[in-house]
Structures are given as C-alpha cells and as structure tokens.
Amino acid sequence: MTTQAAAVSVVRPPARTPRPGRDREGRGFRHWGLLLLAGWAVQVAVRLWMASGQTVPVATPDEAGYLFAARVLTGGPEADMSYGTVYRGGYALLLLPAFWIADDPVTIYRICLAVNALISAALLPLAYLALRRMGLSRTWSYTVGHVTALLPSVVFYAEFVLTDAILPVLVFGWLLLTHAWLTAAPATPRARVTLYGAAAGAVVAYVYASHTRGVILVIVQLGIMAAAVLFRWRDLRSTGIAAAALVLVASAGSVLNGHLLPALYPGGDNDLQGNLVRRLTSVDGYGWVLSLGTGQVWYQIVATGGLAGIGLVTVAAVAVRRGTDPRLRVLALAVLATIAGIAFATSAALPVEYRIGNYVYGRYLACLTPVLFAVGAAVLLRASLRTVLWAAAATVALAVLTASVVQWYAGDLLSRYTYTRFDFPETAFLTWNWTEFHLWQATLAGLVLLGLALVAARLPRHGPAVLAGLLVVVHLAAVTTATTQISRPLVRGLTAHTDLRGTTDLGAQRSIALDWNVPWTIRLAQFYWAWDSRGTLFDARWTPAPTNVDLVVLAWPKDVPATATWGDAPPGWKVVDSRRTPEGDWVAWRRPPQADSRHAVTSGRPRSPSPG
Incomplete structure (x- = not known):
C-alpha cells in the first residue's frame, strides 16, 4: 500500500537488533488465516458490545438520511429531509438485509449496527497485510493490526449508522489494491494485475456512491492511472479496464442517488456546492478553508497520541526524498493529496454552524487515520533511534504549528461556540472533559502519549509488547468513555424527548x-x-x-x-x-380513530423555508 510500502523505503530497521517478534514459521503459528478469522470475530464482538446501548439514531441528520434512504430502496415510505445535506445511497445498500429481516425501527437499527461491526472489523486483516508489506513479522503485524483496528475513531463511529463505520476499511483496501496494481512484479500473471486495478477503481467508485468524500478519491485515482500510463508502469489495456470499472460503478451510483433525491429531498438540499464555490472564490473563504482544514490535521495527530503524525511526516518524507521509487512516490503523493483534498474540500463546503467542531474536527479524515497510524507504529518498531527521534520531533512541531493556526483563526470562539460531545470522542478522553474543549491541554496530552509510546518502544527485550499493550489500553479506555459519556447519554436523552410509542399507536x-x-x-x-x-x-x-x-x-x-x-x-x-x-x-x-388514514398525503410545503 502507498504509505506502508513508502515507509519501508524510507525507514530501515536497526542494524544491531533483529526485527521485533521474528516469524516462527515451522514452530507454530502456521494457521494465520484462522488466527485472522478469530481476531476478526473478536473485533466484531468489541464493536457489538460498544453499540449494544444504541436504539435510536442520534447522529442526526446523517444516520436518519442513510436509514431513510435504505427504507425507500426497499419500497418503504418517504421522509421529507428537504434543505438538508444529501446522503448518498451506496452505504444504504449494505443496510438492506436489515429491512428484509425486521420491520420495526429498533430491530432494523440494531441489525444495521451489526452490519457495521462485520465490515469495520475487516480493518484487522487489511492492517495485517499492510504491516507485512512494511516488513514487520507476522506476529507483530497481527498485534499491531489489532491495535490499529481498535482505534477509537474506528470503533466509535461503528456505533452509528454512518458511512464512517465502513470508510476506513474501504480506504485501506483501496490503497492496498492500488499499491498491488502499480508495484506488481513482472512475473505476476496479467489477469491478477488487471484484477487489482479494476478492484481499486470499483472501490473508489463505491466510496463516491456512498459519500461526497469519494469525489476526492476518484480524482486521486484518476491521477494515479494517468501517471501509470504516462510512465509506462501499466499498459493501456490494464489501465482501461481499471478506468472502466471505476466509471461503471460510479455511473450506477449516480443513478441510485438520482432515484433517492426526489424521494427524500423534494424541496432541494442545503447547497453545500454553493458554499464550496463561494469559499474558493474569496479571500475570506480561503482563510476559512485553510484554517479549518488545518484543524482537521491537528485532530488526527493529537487523537492518535502522535502516531498518525509520525505516519504523516513519513509519507511526506517519502514523497520528497531523493531515491524513492517513482511508483511509491506517486502513491505517497496520492495519500497526501487525499488528506489535503478531504480536509480542505469538506471545510469549504461546511456552513457556519456556530459550533467548535467547525474549527477542530476529526471525523472527515478518520477514514485515513488507520493508514497513518499503522505507518507510525511501523516506524516506531522498525526504525533506528535517530529516525524515530527525527519523526517525533517533526510530529511535535506539526502539532504545535497546527494548534497555533487553530488558535489564531478561531480564538475565543473555541470557548464561546457550542460544544458538541459527539465531535470530540478522543480529545474529551485526553483532557477528561466532556463539556468543554481545551486546545492546548489536548495538544499536551497527545504529545505526552507520544513520548510514552517512544519510551515503551525502546524498552529492552519487551519494548514492542509494552508499546502494543499501552496503545490497546488507551484505545479501549477512550472508546469506552466515549460510549458511556457520549453515545448512551445521547440515546437516553433523545428517546425521552421524542419517543411517541407510549402515547399513540404509531403502527396505525x-x-x-x-x-x-x-x-x-x-x-x-x-x-x-x-x-x-x-x-x-x-x-x-x-x-x-x-x-x-x-x-x-x-x-x-x-x-x-x-x-x-x-x-x-x-x-x-x-x-x-x-x-x-x-x-x-x-x-x-x-386524527380521529374512525377517520380514514389510508389516503395520499399532500401536505403544504413552506413558502420560504430557512435551512436553520
């Protein structure tokens, strides 16, 4: 994969010590497939347990948008969500089995969360494969794969019916497939290479059909294909098939989304495209975009205890380092372009919502967090002390710089605007505060965790094990507190404030x-x-x-x-x-019970509604 293979080219293992956890082929551990399957089942169980208290969509309007889209696709009733954000139908397709199995909202919702768990847990084998490509042993690839799959953002968002539950898996898979397509050895069968390219294109197109963030991935993938043809890494036939798969799936997704628009947004949407155009055609707009995008990068660094920051600076080093294999350079640039594209495009499209999450937000880039985290963990385990210290110093500088940009642009709005607990699952844990946001306290806590990780990784004999144990404890503690302090209180509150089932027969x-x-x-x-x-x-x-x-x-x-x-x-x-x-x-x-309720609905629509 892009960053993983790139990290291998720029980071070398210490010459004086063997790789941590040398493979034990011939002495056990022969059945890695079964071990990965068992690990996947454990990851599914963790997600199901964390989501066990969820009974109503609280991440609104997003969850409602996907649920209602799936309901329409199964022939169910429409729901007017006019003047809101358009939620695409690709992810809703995965939810259809829940609608075939059950017919009451709570059961359907719980089955959807089970679907999330099954897909989200697939991050373990993907991370395992990526870490193997970075040169880690099977034992440590498996261990760090578990740590990666337990990232708080990965597990936390799987508790909701959101594309964020599956996007980390899709993005990881896309990068692995693209890396395999570009760097396949000459002896690799042509059919297999073609399959890699077509699968990568199809995955990117499916992301496009599921979320607007997929637009960035499509653009990046087209750039990679163009480079593959220009530099003759792949022939026109292989690239053409990959492009055809992308176009075919994306076209099907466009038809699907076109079908959903009049059913769910009869009055139109909230014009995020208009926001983007206005922001990119004014000086003030560029200030907003660059500052908010920087805040998203800051969040990824701090929320992962600096490891995603180490991964990010490693990818950047590969992209600019002389002597890097050109294919790896293109892939590293693709990762950087995806990060920048998502961060700045989402910032440009955001309306002013008077919430702190406008300025520091982790969810949009969370789809790339496992990639950067895995690279950072591999650097800690494989690199020389000098390289690790260089990467850590660059990460600290980047964290302080991005925090300074947030402070300069947002200023006292970070304390005056609305604090939404859902926006800060990791930083709330780091600062142990679920009612207020503290930029510099969170920054310090994240960098302290980075320091602990550096020390743990360098302990004699058992350093890697201590590092893995430290990160697992932190990740589980963060996602547990996010569940108890954020998810479940939201469910209890929204149920108490809205549930009509006890006062009227909603089935009638x-x-x-x-x-x-x-x-x-x-x-x-x-x-x-x-x-x-x-x-x-x-x-x-x-x-x-x-x-x-x-x-x-x-x-x-x-x-x-x-x-x-x-x-x-x-x-x-x-x-x-x-x-x-x-x-x-x-x-x-x-209405009176005796009145006929089996009629068409022709309610009036607001003359001049406000999307507020």
Missing part, C-alpha cells in the same frame, strides 16, 4: 406531518419512531397544518397550553402527547 399512523419550526433533531427522531408512516414537512408560520394525515406535530410556544397550539383543529383531532425539552418543545395531534 400511515402518515405524519411535522412543523418546520420543531427542531430538526426532534423531527428526524419522530420520523424514525413513526417508521411505517410517510413523513412530510410544513411551515406553520405560512401554511395551515395539513388535515389529510394521521398525525401532526407542531412547535409549542412558551406560555401556551398544548391544546391551543392548533386553534382551528378539525373536530375530533386531539392532543396525544406534548413535551418541553432542551432541544425544543412540541405537541402531537392525532
């Missing part, structure tokens, strides 16, 4: 209309609970509440009785639930 409600003025987190949760109901929106400021639906949910003004929220309610309609919550206040009205 075939349609539900929600007032645009009800906060969107509550709207999407109630669309979820009313699983078999078609969901529509209206704006009560301009449009009368529709009467041709079974359930209407209205915003509840302060100092107004619940029964007065719909002054001209038709005869027989009654309030079945009302709640005042920290998120917002709402009242649910139900």
Whole structure:
C-alpha cells in the first residue's frame, strides 16, 4: 500500500537488533488465516458490545438520511429531509438485509449496527497485510493490526449508522489494491494485475456512491492511472479496464442517488456546492478553508497520541526524498493529496454552524487515520533511534504549528461556540472533559502519549509488547468513555424527548406531518419512531397544518397550553402527547380513530423555508 510500502523505503530497521517478534514459521503459528478469522470475530464482538446501548439514531441528520434512504430502496415510505445535506445511497445498500429481516425501527437499527461491526472489523486483516508489506513479522503485524483496528475513531463511529463505520476499511483496501496494481512484479500473471486495478477503481467508485468524500478519491485515482500510463508502469489495456470499472460503478451510483433525491429531498438540499464555490472564490473563504482544514490535521495527530503524525511526516518524507521509487512516490503523493483534498474540500463546503467542531474536527479524515497510524507504529518498531527521534520531533512541531493556526483563526470562539460531545470522542478522553474543549491541554496530552509510546518502544527485550499493550489500553479506555459519556447519554436523552410509542399507536399512523419550526433533531427522531408512516414537512408560520394525515406535530410556544397550539383543529383531532425539552418543545395531534388514514398525503410545503 502507498504509505506502508513508502515507509519501508524510507525507514530501515536497526542494524544491531533483529526485527521485533521474528516469524516462527515451522514452530507454530502456521494457521494465520484462522488466527485472522478469530481476531476478526473478536473485533466484531468489541464493536457489538460498544453499540449494544444504541436504539435510536442520534447522529442526526446523517444516520436518519442513510436509514431513510435504505427504507425507500426497499419500497418503504418517504421522509421529507428537504434543505438538508444529501446522503448518498451506496452505504444504504449494505443496510438492506436489515429491512428484509425486521420491520420495526429498533430491530432494523440494531441489525444495521451489526452490519457495521462485520465490515469495520475487516480493518484487522487489511492492517495485517499492510504491516507485512512494511516488513514487520507476522506476529507483530497481527498485534499491531489489532491495535490499529481498535482505534477509537474506528470503533466509535461503528456505533452509528454512518458511512464512517465502513470508510476506513474501504480506504485501506483501496490503497492496498492500488499499491498491488502499480508495484506488481513482472512475473505476476496479467489477469491478477488487471484484477487489482479494476478492484481499486470499483472501490473508489463505491466510496463516491456512498459519500461526497469519494469525489476526492476518484480524482486521486484518476491521477494515479494517468501517471501509470504516462510512465509506462501499466499498459493501456490494464489501465482501461481499471478506468472502466471505476466509471461503471460510479455511473450506477449516480443513478441510485438520482432515484433517492426526489424521494427524500423534494424541496432541494442545503447547497453545500454553493458554499464550496463561494469559499474558493474569496479571500475570506480561503482563510476559512485553510484554517479549518488545518484543524482537521491537528485532530488526527493529537487523537492518535502522535502516531498518525509520525505516519504523516513519513509519507511526506517519502514523497520528497531523493531515491524513492517513482511508483511509491506517486502513491505517497496520492495519500497526501487525499488528506489535503478531504480536509480542505469538506471545510469549504461546511456552513457556519456556530459550533467548535467547525474549527477542530476529526471525523472527515478518520477514514485515513488507520493508514497513518499503522505507518507510525511501523516506524516506531522498525526504525533506528535517530529516525524515530527525527519523526517525533517533526510530529511535535506539526502539532504545535497546527494548534497555533487553530488558535489564531478561531480564538475565543473555541470557548464561546457550542460544544458538541459527539465531535470530540478522543480529545474529551485526553483532557477528561466532556463539556468543554481545551486546545492546548489536548495538544499536551497527545504529545505526552507520544513520548510514552517512544519510551515503551525502546524498552529492552519487551519494548514492542509494552508499546502494543499501552496503545490497546488507551484505545479501549477512550472508546469506552466515549460510549458511556457520549453515545448512551445521547440515546437516553433523545428517546425521552421524542419517543411517541407510549402515547399513540404509531403502527396505525400511515402518515405524519411535522412543523418546520420543531427542531430538526426532534423531527428526524419522530420520523424514525413513526417508521411505517410517510413523513412530510410544513411551515406553520405560512401554511395551515395539513388535515389529510394521521398525525401532526407542531412547535409549542412558551406560555401556551398544548391544546391551543392548533386553534382551528378539525373536530375530533386531539392532543396525544406534548413535551418541553432542551432541544425544543412540541405537541402531537392525532386524527380521529374512525377517520380514514389510508389516503395520499399532500401536505403544504413552506413558502420560504430557512435551512436553520
């Protein structure tokens, strides 16, 4: 793979000592396939345990977008998510078995999390293969592969119905396949080389069909293909087949997403493309983009205790180092281009949300974190002391520099803007604070962890084992606290604030209309609970509440009785639930039971809605 093989070319093992954990072929450990399978099962179990408390999509609107997309693809009812971010259908395809097996929302949601666990755990064998290519023994490739697969961001995001649960696996697989395609030995059968290229193209295209971040991967992959032809590393036939696989899968994904758009976004989306264009055509926009992108890089360094930073500087060294194999140089540049492209493109498209996560955020680059972490771990285990110290010093400098950029641009907004716990699973653990963000405390904690890792790796005799043990403990502690302090409280709170199942028979409600003025987190949760109901929106400021639906949910003004929220309610309609919550206040009205609820829904749409 790009960075892994690149790290091997720039980092040499110490001449005075053998590689840690020399292979024991002929003395046991012959069944590595079975050992990897058992390890994968353990990783699945860890993810299922961490996700065991999840029953409702709390990472809104993202989770709702993917769930509703899968529901539409199985012939289920639509849900109006107009004026929000468009969530693509590639990932939703993986969720379809959950909809074939179950029919109630909680069971479907839990099965989707099981699908996440099965795919996310595949990071172990991929990391194992990558570390073997970097020259680690089987024993240490397996051990460090487990450590990589337990990265907090990898496990934490698998607790939600998000593309972030599968993207690390897809990106790792893409880089391994691309490396195999470019660097295959001349004696490798042509069919196998062609298969590597076609598979890499198909994986990239599937990422494109699943998330807009895939656009960056497609551009990078096309650049790699162009270089392969230009420098005659691969012939036109092999490259053409790889390109055809990319185009075919991407085209199928575009058709799929085109089918979902009118079903879920009938009023249009939130125009992220417009944000991107505006940011890239103004000086202020470039300041925003570069600063926020820098904050994403800072997060990757600190959240991994500096190891992703060591991986990043290693890849950069390979890209600029004289004597690097040209193919590895292109792959290293591809990784750097992917990091920069995702960081800056996502920053450019982001709306101003008045939250701290605008300025420091780890989720967008989390798909590349395992790659950089594995490279960093391999450097600690294989490199000479001089090389390790050089890489560590560069990492410290990069962490301080990126933190300084964040501090300069965001300033006191880091304490004034909204702190969202979901945005900071690792840094909250490092600072032991789940209510406030502290830039420099998190930076110091991450660098202290880097120092401990350096010392552990250099301990006589058992250094690598101590390093692996240290990292496993840190990763499990971080993801456990993220689960107990973030995931489960969010589930408890959202359930208490939105669950209508105890007050009305949602199975009998075939349609539900929600007032645009009800906060969107509550709207999407109630669309979820009313699983078999078609969901529509209206704006009560301009449009009368529709009467041709079974359930209407209205915003509840302060100092107004619940029964007065719909002054001209038709005869027989009654309030079945009302709640005042920290998120917002709402009242649910139900149509008379004897009225016909098996009709088409034609609710009004807001005349001039605001995406807020």
